[in-house]
Amino acid sequence: MVRLFRVALGSYPSAYRRRFALEMEQVFREQWKAVQSRGRALEILVFLLWTAGDLLLSSLRERLATLSKHPTMKIPFSLSSPLGWSLAGGAVVAMAILTLVTSVTLALPKTYMSSTKVTLNVSEGAPQATDHWAIETELEVIQSSEVLRQAALRAHLAELWSPIYLPQGTLQPVEIVSILRDKLEVRQFRMTRLAEIRVYDRDRQLAADVANAIAGSYVDSQLGNPETSPQRAMLVDVADPGLKPIRPNLPLNVFLGLVVGGMLGLGTAGVLWWTLRKFSKKGPPTTPSAAASPV
Amino acid sequence: MPAPTVDPDSFLPLTPATFHVLFALADGELHGYAIMQSVAATTAGRVTMGPGTLYGTIKRLLESQWIEECESRPDPSLDDERRRYYRLTGLGQRVVSAECQRYAALVRVARSKGLLTVSPVIP
DSSP, rough: OOHHHHHGGGSSSSSHHHHHHHHHHHHHHHHHHHHHHHHHHHHHHHHHHHHHHHHHHHHHHHHHHHHHHHHOOOOOOOSSSHHHHHHHHHHHHHHHHHHHHHHHHHHHOEEEEEEEEEEEOOOSSOOHHHHHHHHHHHHHHHHHHHHHHHHHHHHHHHHHHHHHSSSSOOOOOOHHHHHHHEEEEEOOOOOOOOOOEEEEESSSHHHHHHHHHHHHHHHHHTTOOOOOOSOOOOEEEEOHHHHHHOOOOOOHHHHHHHHHHHHHHHHHHHHHHHHHHHHHHHHHHHOOOOOOOOO | OOOOOOOOOGGOOOOOHHHHHHHHHHSOOOEEEHHHHHHHHHHHTTSSHHHHHHHHHHHHHHHHHSEEEOOOOOEGGGGGEOOOEEEEEEEHHHHHHHHHOOOOOOOOHHHHHSSOOOOOOOO
16 A cells, blocks of 8 residues: 555656655555554545545645746646636546546446337227227237246246346246346337337347247237237347447446536536635745744 | 844734644654644544645745754654654744734634633543
């Protein structure tokens, strides 16, 4: 951890590092020893986060102070002025939010979607109103426990999902159907007798297999239906494994992170600017003052 | 011709970090970690400084000649690794005294308003 601290000191200007790095390292080493000796995990975590924040802000301040003294830097405002601090603070907040959003998005597990299409077992000659109700009924049939139970058997979901969802034992059919319903979406293609069955899963092949299994179970369930003559429920489109994950949506999340981070950064800059202007106190002057005679 | 005397009141009020470092050094020469410990002890842990804040403040105090560096000496707690010690200059002494006077005046006013019924206890 002390080595990590030493690396973090690289964020300070070189002149500052030459003068104070050794002392800062000594101080951190002693603080770290004291915190470790107490052995409380939460205290250690809070100490590390607090130290990281302290280093970040103070190194930023020192860098800005160095920049503002640079003879060739032409900037419209002093970076060590309240405005400079406010903009720097806003930029830090915006970057922090963007980094957080991107990190979380990248860390989230990927979800794939596969879809299959079936024609619904609905009479073509029925009046419009009945047809609508008939279609809704068929959509519910696709999502019924019986069809999903058969689909689970076809796709061997008990063997595949039990190790994932249970520490030991086998998932019961009612549990598998419940899990399946959470991963399933069924919708009608407007003005058609076609239904799309979508399945979402982290395993792209499994998503395709389950979608096909549900479609096959629905079609089979209509076989022998006395009202189905000739059979109208048919598999139209076989599901293929998705090539790209549909969740998380990295470009969208990054864009939202930029927007939200930008807004919060501007807000932070505004609050900081107002606060610094209102409560700015005179600290020691940054240029050497005339030496006073000793009291 | 005597050098013009700097009015310490012109630097008031001080930032909390500046005040606490000067206040700690009023006890005598201290190194960085000792300053940090003194600040924590004086404020009962309510004010804590990280190394970044501490040394940023020390740097500015050195530049303003409110504190000065003493010669470094070995410290047994660090296996005799050398430490830098700091002390107040005359100006620094007057500035921190002026700030304490300002706080004392505030406490008197607070008492007269009944905001301070008992003296604050700091262990």
